Amino acid sequence: xxxxxxxxxxxxxxxxxxxxxxxxxxxxxxxxxxxxxxxxxxxxxxxxxxxxxxxxxxxxxxxxxxxxxxxxxxxxxxxxxxxxxxxxxxxxxxxxxxxxxxxxxxxxxxxxxxxxxxxxxxxxxxxxxxxxxxxxxxxxxxxxxxxxxxxxxxxxx
Amino acid sequence: xxxxxxxxxxxxxxxxxxxxxxxxxxxxxxxxxxxxxxxxxxxxxxxxxxxxxxxxxxxxxxxxxxxxxxxxxxxxxxxxxxxxxxxxxxxxxxxxxxxxxxxxxxxxxxxxxxxxxxxxxxxxxxxxxxxxxxxxxxxxxxxxxxxxxxxxxxxxxxxxxxxxxxxxxxxxxxxxxxxxxxxxxxxxxxxxxxxxxxxxxxxxxxxxxxxxxxxxxxxxxxxxxxxxxxxxxxxxxxxxxxxxxxxxxxxxxxxxxxxxxxxxxxxxxxxxxxxxxxxxxxxxxxxxxxxxxxxxxxxxxxxxxxxxxxxxxxxxxxxxxxxxxxxxxxxxxxxxxxxxxxxxxxxxxxxxxxxxxxxxxxxxxxxxxxxxxxxxxxxxxxxxxxxxxxxxxxxxxxxxxxxxxxxxx
Numbered sequence: 285x286x287x288x289x290x291x292x293x294x295x296x297x298x299x300x301x302x303x304x305x306x307x308x309x310x311x312x313x314x315x316x317x318x319x320x321x322x323x324x325x326x327x328x329x330x331x332x333x334x335x336x337x338x339x340x341x342x343x344x345x346x347x348x349x350x351x352x353x354x355x356x357x358x359x360x361x362x363x364x365x366x367x368x369x370x371x372x373x374x375x376x377x378x379x380x381x382x383x384x385x386x387x388x389x390x391x392x393x394x395x396x397x398x399x400x401x402x403x404x405x406x407x408x409x410x411x412x413x414x415x416x417x418x419x420x421x422x423x424x425x426x427x428x429x430x431x432x433x434x435x436x437x438x439x440x441x
Numbered sequence: 442x443x444x445x446x447x448x449x450x451x452x453x454x455x456x457x458x459x460x461x462x463x464x465x466x467x468x469x470x471x472x473x474x475x476x477x478x479x480x481x482x483x484x485x486x487x488x489x490x491x492x493x494x495x496x497x498x499x500x501x502x503x504x505x506x507x508x509x510x511x512x513x514x515x516x517x518x519x520x521x522x523x524x525x526x527x528x529x530x531x532x533x534x535x536x537x538x539x540x541x542x543x544x545x546x547x548x549x550x551x552x553x554x555x556x557x558x559x560x561x562x563x564x565x566x567x568x569x570x571x572x573x574x575x576x577x578x579x580x581x582x583x584x585x586x587x588x589x590x591x592x593x594x595x596x597x598x599x600x601x602x603x604x605x606x607x608x609x610x611x612x613x614x615x616x617x618x619x620x621x622x623x624x625x626x627x628x629x630x631x632x633x634x635x636x637x638x639x640x641x642x643x644x645x646x647x648x649x650x651x652x653x654x655x656x657x658x659x660x661x662x663x664x665x666x667x668x669x670x671x672x673x674x675x676x677x678x679x680x681x682x683x684x685x686x687x688x689x690x691x692x693x694x695x696x697x698x699x700x701x702x703x704x705x706x707x708x709x710x711x712x713x714x715x716x717x718x719x720x721x722x723x724x725x726x727x728x729x730x731x732x733x734x735x736x737x738x739x740x741x742x743x744x745x746x747x748x749x750x751x752x753x754x755x756x757x758x759x760x761x762x763x764x765x766x767x768x769x770x771x772x773x774x775x776x777x778x779x780x781x782x783x784x785x786x787x788x789x790x791x792x793x794x795x796x797x798x799x800x801x802x803x804x805x806x807x808x809x810x811x812x813x814x815x816x817x818x819x820x821x822x823x824x825x826x827x828x829x830x831x832x833x834x835x836x837x838x839x840x841x842x843x844x845x846x847x848x849x850x
Contacts, residue, residue, distance in 0.1 A: 313781055314544055314545070314547075314781065314783055316782075316783060316784060318782070340671045341671055341674070342674060343674070343784075343786075343793065343795060343812060344674075344795065344797075344810070344812040344817075346797060346810040346812075348799055348807070348808045349808075360797065360810075362784055362795070362797065362812070364793075366671075366685070366687055369692050369693070371784065371786075373782075373784065392672060392674075393672045393673050394672065394673050394674030394817065394820060396820065397816065397820045405508075417451070418501075419500065419501055420500070420501040420504040420849060420850075421501065421504065429506060429509055430508060430509055434509075436509060436510075436513055
């Protein structure tokens with residue numbers, strides 16, 4: 285549900301009309317518009333932003349781990365429109381023991397490495413990613429360091 | 442879901458595929474210890490004769506877990522980590538992080554600190570571009586350039602040392618303003634440097650701009666179209682060398698950039714030579730900004746009027762009870778930052794540098810994500826070098842001006 289206060293924002297209203305039910309929540313704080321999207325609707329939402337919203341650039345994709353809240357992972361898409369000089373943040377919450385979300389590589393080629401990084405450091409898997417391997421850590425590394433339940437110090441037992 | 446291959450298996454697959462279909466192809470490993478990869482980048486190149494058919498950059502050799510480290514440092518302590526991300530433009534990183542946290546805190550920075558930040562960040566841009574120019578020219582074979590560039594860079598590092606006590610890991614831009622009062626005599630020191638600098642840039646241009654070998658090695662090499670660059674997340678001087686006039690300093694002015702008069706240089710060719718010309722012109726423009734900052738430097742405080750964030754002056758601490766309490770509280774427990782998230786962008790020497798800072802209301806950042814420009818630029822390497830000659834790979838990746846600390850974090 286798009287909050288009442290965000291109806292005036294062109295991006296939010298347009299996205300809500302184009303993909304009904306995709307927007308779960310949203311807020312506009314400190315001059316930044318952030319919309320939470322249902323995870324199964326993320327690809328249509330990104331496609332809409334790229335074509336109609338004229339967000340040509342995917343600045344980055346990242347994630348935040350809200351452990352122990354479920355769904356714990358918040359995947360964050362940072363979009364940038366050069367034509368309109370605006371930025372938009374889409375988020376999607378995924379969780380469970382095998383967190384998964386569709387890959388944005390079909391929309392922006394740039395998503396490739398950012399998704400590999402999230403897979404590597406958070407353990408979120410991206411469906412239909414062409415080359416989902418670890419990018420920062422060695423391939424035989426165990427665990428995903430940026431998870432909140434991954435300790436910073438100590439030895440393996 | 443494809444099965445995950447180990448590094449070794451993956452190489453074997455590439456080699457096997459190459460052998461099966463193209464008996465003439467070979468797989469060449471470049472780096473991670475190759476001098477022209479500027480750090481530890483590894484490229485897996487598949488060659489047909491001297492032509493690169495497939496390129497695959499492999500990063501992560503310099504991954505230090507800085508983003509994890511952020512989560513166990515107080516906001517102000519974490520400034521020291523930002524220096525170490527991109528070790529050639531450390532002040533740009535301090536700057537971006539400080540701006541992000543200040544937006545979360547909603548504190549106003551006095552004009553003097555803002556201008557001082559702009560001046561130092563532009564000196565950082567000069568520093569970074571000088572290292573790039575020196576090493577890039579060295580890779581292509583113009584050895585003397587390196588010596589010229591390092592000569593000026595040394596002056597800049599001495600200026601940084603004068604301000605912060607450190608040459609490289611300055612941590613001079615802090616949340617709430619600057620770390621220390623600008624040192625006595627900074628005005629003269631920077632004026633002397635910046636007045637002489639344009640003539641130094643002329644020297645570099647004398648050596649390279651019309652040099653036939655340089656032109657031969659760089660013109661028409663590493664071409665990439667603007668739509669491709671946008672698709673792959675390339676930013677900064679590379680985008681501007683393709684004719685796209687975008688610079689965060691102009692489009693989203695932060696920290697008083699709107700008061701400065703400077704041009705955004707662009708070129709149309711989008712090749713290695715165009716990137717060289719754009720960066721050289723950027724050095725001239727940065728020198729102009731520094732000059733304007735010296736001439737128009739406002740007077741006033743170098744820290745914000747935010748006693749719960751900024752440490753009080755020593756003399757106040759000894760005479761005022763409140764100042765002493767604030768000092769004690771900031772040092773022992775840090776300052777709490779209101780809940781929320783911001784994505785702050787600045788134009789670093791390499792392109793779009795962004796800090797996504799998430800706060801959960803405590804004195805420690807909940808999550809800091811650093812959008813390093815090098816990461817986005819490096820991702821486009823295959824697009825740029827596939828189909829070109831092996832010898833041009835060096836020139837092409839040199840023109841990206843990446844720092845592996847920035848991409849691997």
